[in-house]
Amino acid sequence: MIRRSRPGEGDRIIEIWRGAVDATHDFLTPEDRLAIDDMVRGFLPQAPLWLGVDENDHPLAFMLIDDGHMEALFVDPAHRGTGIGAALVRHGLTLHPRMTTDVNEQNDQAVRFYERMGFRQTGRSPIDGQGRPYPLIHLEYFS
Template identity: 30%
Template structure:
């Protein structure tokens, strides 16, 4: 656990190239089922739209950014950690920071990304709903997760086009 050496700060335009690279590297590992052509398209959207337009918090290590979390209101658009910095508590640190800011969070995660599903469950998120296609209409099921867990009568439908 190397959290003591990590600072969390707001996104700055100078972070764009580094965070886009982190997103791509982490996505290739955590989403091996997605075609590279799709990841390349999304990479452009991350750089031009999502990073500059969302509330993005950056985890910075001794040599620069090592991960980030992007928030759209109470929705986590993405949480990505550089592969060489994973499993060091940085994702947990960013998630705690976001929860402290918002008090309630939701996200969507690919069912096939079991490591991420387990990570969010470990942090108190529960599955609310499943959908069978992703935002591109491809057959990659997603789970909508929330924290705190809503009662069964308060569950709301998921909306699309909100995840990195």
């Protein structure tokens, strides 16, 4: 099931984010990982997220979309490969049929995931959104 996040779910959302980043972002320096963690803890719990939840309404994954741009998609590592991330993306596409996103170039699994979902590369940036040396691939969904 997919639903909006609720007040009080911030700790679980941060837990999902940390687990997913630790499982997929091994290219981050320890210093950058800590700095990003501080930044994320400051905004993510209050952000208007879409959650993928289990039959007990327990969050397993989340997605943040801002004006048709998917800013974040993170899945609890214990639930990767179950289809919850794809379900969130499909939900986002019902709301924003030409949705865009950025993905770290070093995150090969994520790049392949988005390509399988129908996203195509529209550009590249040598740095991330905070000016760090982590190249981004810009993607857009084409049906």
